[in-house]
Amino acid sequence: MTSIFPLTLSNGAFITASLILGFFFGFFLERAGFSSAKKLTAQFYFRDWGVLKVMFSAIVVAMLGLAWGSLTGAIDMGQVYIPDAYLWPQILGGLLLGSGFILGGYCPGTSVVAAATGKLDGLFFVLGIFAGIFGYGMIEPAIHQFNLSGSLGPLTLQQLFHTSAGVVAFCVAAVAVGAFWAAEQSEGPWQLFKKTYGRSE
Amino acid sequence: MTTDAPLNFEAMSQRMIKKHHVAIILLHWFNAITWLMELTTGAALIVSPNYRFMPVWFVEMITEVFGSRGNLLRFHIAAGLLWVTVFAVYGIFGWRTYLHREVLEREVALDRDDLQWLRIRVLSILGRSNEPLPPQGVYNAGQKMFALMVYAMLPIIMVTGLIMAFHWGSAAVVGWAVVVHFATVAVVVSGLMVHVYMGAVFPEEKPAFFSMLTGMVPELFAYKHHHKWWLEVKAMESTPAQPAAPTESTLSRWLHMKEYWPAYWAGLGLGLTLLATFLIIGQGLGASGGFTRYLAFTLSLIAPQYAATHPYWGNYVQPGQPVLMDFLVFELIGVVIGGFVSGWLAGRFKISTDHGPRITPRTRWALAFAGGAISGVGARMARGCTSGLALSGGAVLSAGAFAFMLAVFAAGFLGAYFLRKVWL
Numbered sequence: 094m095t096s097i098f099p100l101t102l103s104n105g106a107f108i109t110a111s112l113i114l115g116f117f118f119g120f121f122l123e124r125a126g127f128s129s130a131k132k133l134t135a136q137f138y139f140r141d142w143g144v145l146k147v148m149f150s151a152i153v154v155a156m157l158g159l160a161w162g163s164l165t166g167a168i169d170m171g172q173v174y175i176p177d178a179y180l181w182p183q184i185l186g187g188l189l190l191g192s193g194f195i196l197g198g199y200c201p202g203t204s205v206v207a208a209a210t211g212k213l214d215g216l217f218f219v220l221g222i223f224a225g226i227f228g229y230g231m232i233e234p235a236i237h238q239f240n241l242s243g244s245l246g247p248l249t250l251q252q253l254f255h256t257s258a259g260v261v262a263f264c265v266a267a268v269a270v271g272a273f274w275a276a277e278q279s280e281g282p283w284q285l286f287k288k289t290y291g292r293s294e
Numbered sequence: 295m296t297t298d299a300p301l302n303f304e305a306m307s308q309r310m311i312k313k314h315h316v317a318i319i320l321l322h323w324f325n326a327i328t329w330l331m332e333l334t335t336g337a338a339l340i341v342s343p344n345y346r347f348m349p350v351w352f353v354e355m356i357t358e359v360f361g362s363r364g365n366l367l368r369f370h371i372a373a374g375l376l377w378v379t380v381f382a383v384y385g386i387f388g389w390r391t392y393l394h395r396e397v398l399e400r401e402v403a404l405d406r407d408d409l410q411w412l413r414i415r416v417l418s419i420l421g422r423s424n425e426p427l428p429p430q431g432v433y434n435a436g437q438k439m440f441a442l443m444v445y446a447m448l449p450i451i452m453v454t455g456l457i458m459a460f461h462w463g464s465a466a467v468v469g470w471a472v473v474v475h476f477a478t479v480a481v482v483v484s485g486l487m488v489h490v491y492m493g494a495v496f497p498e499e500k501p502a503f504f505s506m507l508t509g510m511v512p513e514l515f516a517y518k519h520h521h522k523w524w525l526e527v528k529a530m531e532s533t534p535a536q537p538a539a540p541t542e543s544t545l546s547r548w549l550h551m552k553e554y555w556p557a558y559w560a561g562l563g564l565g566l567t568l569l570a571t572f573l574i575i576g577q578g579l580g581a582s583g584g585f586t587r588y589l590a591f592t593l594s595l596i597a598p599q600y601a602a603t604h605p606y607w608g609n610y611v612q613p614g615q616p617v618l619m620d621f622l623v624f625e626l627i628g629v630v631i632g633g634f635v636s637g638w639l640a641g642r643f644k645i646s647t648d649h650g651p652r653i654t655p656r657t658r659w660a661l662a663f664a665g666g667a668i669s670g671v672g673a674r675m676a677r678g679c680t681s682g683l684a685l686s687g688g689a690v691l692s693a694g695a696f697a698f699m700l701a702v703f704a705a706g707f708l709g710a711y712f713l714r715k716v717w718l
Contacts, residue, residue, distance in 0.1 A: 099576030104619070110574050111621050115628020117567040118579050118681075122629070123636035125560035130648040130662075132554070134717050137710035146557035147564060148685060154565025155689035157379055159572060165372040174577035176678060176687045178694030183683070186676025187701025190669050194702065195709035196716075197665015198648065198658075200680040201673055202581035202629070204666060209630045210637030211645040213655070214662040221666020226586050228667070229674045233606040240675065248693040259375075259460050261691050270386060273558075 096169035098162065119206050128207040130198025130214055137195055142276035149269040160262045180243025197221065303514055310510035311527055313432075321384065322506055328377045329486070335370040336479070339363070345476070371459045378452050387558070401433055402442055407522075408435035429521035436492070440485045447478045454478070549639050568689055575621050578686020581629070582673035584622030586610065591617040622682075650717040661716060 102110060125147045126132045135141035162168035194200050199207055199218045207215025233240065250261045314322075337348045338356035341363075346353065360366040385393065404412075407428040412435045417423035433441070454475035461468055493503045501515040516524040554560070571579050590610035594601040594617055601611045610617055637643040649658035673679035676698050678687065684702060687695025710717070 098573040100574050102574070107575075107621070108624050111624035112628040112631075114567060114571045114574065114579070115625035116632035116635075117563070117570075117628075118625065119629035119632025119634075120636040121560050121563040121567060121632075123633045123642075124555040124563065124640075125557065126554035128633060128637060128642070131650070131717070134710070137706045138714070138718065143554075143557045147561040148680075148688075150558050150561025151565035151568055151685060152688040154562055155568040155572065155578075156691065158565075158569040159689060161372060161376060161379075162573070164368060164375070166368070168573065170690075172576055173572055173690060175690045176683055176692045176694055178692065178697070179677065180694065180697060183676040183694045183698045184701045186672040186674075187698040188705040189672025189675065190679060190698075191672075191702040191705025192709050193665040193667070193669030193672055194680075195665075195706045195713055197662045197669060198717075199662070199665070199669075200581075201585065201666075201669055202579075202679060202681040204662075205581060205626060205629050206633035206637075207648070209633035210643050213645065213647045214649065214658050217659040217662040218666035218669075221663040221668075222582065222585055222670040222673075223589060223666075224663070225667035225670020226582065226674055227589055227670075229671045230586070230589065230604075230606045233674075234604075237605070245693065250691045250693055250696065253693050257460060258691065260462075263456075263460075265691070 096166055096172075098168040099172050118202075119209065122203060122206045123210060127203040128210045128212060128215065130207065130212070133200075133203060134195060134198055139279060142280060146273060146276055149272060153266050153269045156262055156265060160258055163258070175247040175249060178243070178245040178248045179241065180245060182240050182242065193225075301517075306514040306517060307512050309513045310508075311513050311516060312509055313505045313511045313516075314509045316509060319506060319509055321380075324380060325377075328373055331373050332370060332377070333479075333483070335360075335366055335373070339367060339370060340476075371455075374455050374459070378456070381448070381452070400431060402438055402445070404435060404438055404442075405431075408438060411435040412439070430519065430523070432520055432523040432526075434519065436488070440489055443485050444482060447482050450478045451475060451482070551640060564685075565689075568686065571686075572689070577621060578682065578689060579625065580622045580678060580682025580686060581626065582670065582679040583682055584620070584626040585670070586674065587617055587620050587623050650715070652715050652718075 122128070126143055127147070132141055133144060136144035159168060159170070159173070163170045190200065197204075197218045198214060201222050204215045204218035204222065208219050209215075249258070250265075251258045254261065334356060338353045340346050340348070341353060357363055357366055360369055391397075407430065410428045411430060414423055414425050414427055415436070418425075418427075454471040457463060457471040458468060458475060463471075492499045493506070498519075501511045502519075505511045513524070516527065548555070555563075568579055571577070587610055590601065590607050593604075593607055594611045598611075601607045602613070604611075634643065647655040647658055649655055653661075669679070673682075676683055676694075678684075678695075678698070680702065683692075683695050684699040688699060
C-alpha cells in the first residue's frame with residue numbers, strides 16, 4: 094500500500110501551504126490567549142492552566158491523528174521528521190528556554206504573535222531572540238562538542254520503552270486527560286481564593 | 295391532564311417539535327456507519343472453523359475487497375480506534391451534559407410506568423392484553439432497555455478490542471478477550487436487530503426514524519408515544535418567553551469573541567493545524583529555526599564568504615540552496631498575519647505593554663529583551679523551541695522532546711519563584 098502523506102509539493106504550492114499553515118498557527122495561538130505574557134506566565138504561578146491545556150490537547154490531537162494515519166497506511170511515518178535526541182544540550186537548552194520564558198514572558202513562537210497584536214514587550218522579546226541566536230551562532234564552534242553530547246538519534250518513546258507506538262500514544266493521552274482533570278480541580282480553589290483575598294486591579 | 299382549549303390533532307400532526315441536538319444526530323450516524331463496517335469486517339475476520347458463522351464466500355469476498363487478511367485486520371482496528379477515540383472525547387467533554395445522574399434518570403433508568411409498559415407491550419404483541427399503555431417519557435421503555443444494554447456492553451467491547459489490538463497481556467488474556475469481544479458484540483447485535491427493525495421498518499415508529507435525520511418530531515407523535523415528554527415540552531412553552539436569542543451566526547460569534555477561546559478548543563485548532571503540517575509538509579510547526587534562517591540570510595548578504603565557511607552559519611548557507619527556501623521561513627510570515635487577524639477580529643490589537651503591577655514598561659522591555667536572548671540561545675542549543683521541539687516533537691513521541699519539555703517547565707516553575715515581583 095503506498096502512502097499518500099506526506100505530500101510532495103512544487104515550490105509554489107510549498108510556499109502557499111507554509112503561509113496558510115502559519116496563518117492558522119498564529120491564529121490559534123492568539124485565540125488561546127498566548128499573545129499575553131501575563132496569561133502565559135500565570136501558568137508558572139498555578140493560576141491559569143491554559144499553557145498546559147492548550148499544549149497537551151494539541152499534542153494529543155496531532156499524535157492520535159498521526160497514529161491513526163500510520164495504522165491505516167495513509168501516512169508513511171518514515172518520511173515524517175522526528176527530531177534527533179541530544180540529551181544534554183536539550184536539557185540545558187530547555188532550562189535556558191524556560192528561564193527566558195519566565196524572565197521575558199514569552200517563548201519564541203508566542204512572542205511573534207504578541208508583537209503581531211501590538212505588544213511592545215513581544216517586539217523586544219523578538220529582538221532579543223535575534224540577538225541570542227546571533228550570539229549563539231558565533232560561539233557555537235567553541236561548544237560544539239557539548240552540543241553533540243548525549244546523541245541518541247531520532248529516538249522515540251516507543252523505542253526507549255521497547256513497546257508499540259499505540260501503547261505510548263494511549264499512555265500519553267491518558268496522562269494528558271489526567272493532567273486536564275487535575276488542572277480543572279486546581280483552578281476552582283484559586284478562583285475562590287482570589288475572590289476572597291485578591292486585591293482588585 | 296388540564297388543557298384550556300381542546301386539542302387540535304390536525305394542527306398537532308403538522309407542527310414539529312425539536313427532539314435531538316445536531317451533535318447527537320451526527321454521533322448516531324457515525325456510530326451506525328462504524329458498526330456496519332466493524333460488523334462486516336469483524337465477521338470476515340472469523341475464519342476458525344469452530345467460530346466462523348458467515349459462509350466461506352462472504353469471508354473470501356470481504357478479504358478480497360481489502361486485498362489481504364492483514365489489511366482487513368488493520369482496517370478493523372483503525373476504524374475501531376477512531377470509534378473509541380470519538381466516544382472517549384464524547385465521554386470526557388460531554389459527561390456533564392449527557393451522562394450525569396439527572397439525564398440518566400430521565401433518559402435511561404426504568405420507572406414504574408416503564409415496567410408496566412414493557413409488560414403490557416409484550417402481552418399485547420402476544421394478543422393477551424388490550425390495556426392502554428402507560429405514558430412514556432422522552433424515550434420509551436424499549437429504547438431505554440436497549441440503551442442500558444449498550445451502556446453495559448460498550449466498555450467491554452472497547453477494552454477487549456484494545457487488548458486484542460495491542461496484545462496487552464499473555465496469550466490466555468488475549469484469547470479470553472477474543473471470546474468476550476465476540477459475545478458482547480453478539481448481545482448488542484440482538485438488541486440492534488430490534489432497534490433497526492423498529493426504526494427502519496415498523497410503521498408506527500417512522501417519525502422516530504426521521505427525527506434522527508431532522509432532529510424534529512410531529513407534536514402528535516410526541517403526544518401519543520411520549521406523553522410525559524410532551525407535557526414537559528408544553529410546560530416549557532407556556533413559561534414566559536426567554537430574551538431574544540442572539541441573531542449572530544455561530545462562526546461570527548466565535549471570530550469576534552472578546553474573550554480568549556476555551557483552552558481545549560484553541561488546543562484542538564492548534565492540534566489539527568499541527569497534524570495538517572505533518573501531512574502536507576512532513577515536519578511539524580516551529581519558530582526559532584525560522585529566526586536562524588533569517589539571520590543566516592542577512593549574514594550571507596553582508597559577508598557571503600564568511601557565512602558560507604563559518605562552522606555554524608555554513609550549515610544554512612550552502613551553494614545552490616536558497617537560505618530562505620524553508621518551511622519555517624514562510625510559516626513565520628503566516629504566523630504574523632494569523633496572529634494579527636485573530637487579534638484584530640477580537641478587538642485585541644492594541645499598541646501596549648503587558649507588565650506586572652510592580653514594574654514600569656521600560657523595565658519590562660529590558661527584561662523581555664534579556665528573556666528573548668536567553669530563549670534564543672536555549673532554543674538553538676536544544677535544536678528547537680516550545681513549538682518546534684516540545685509541541686511538534688511531542689506529537690511524534692520524540693524522547694528528546696519530552697526531556698526538553700520537562701526541563702522547560704522545571705526552569706519555568708523554579709524561576710517563577712525568584713521572579714514573582716516581576717509578574718505578581
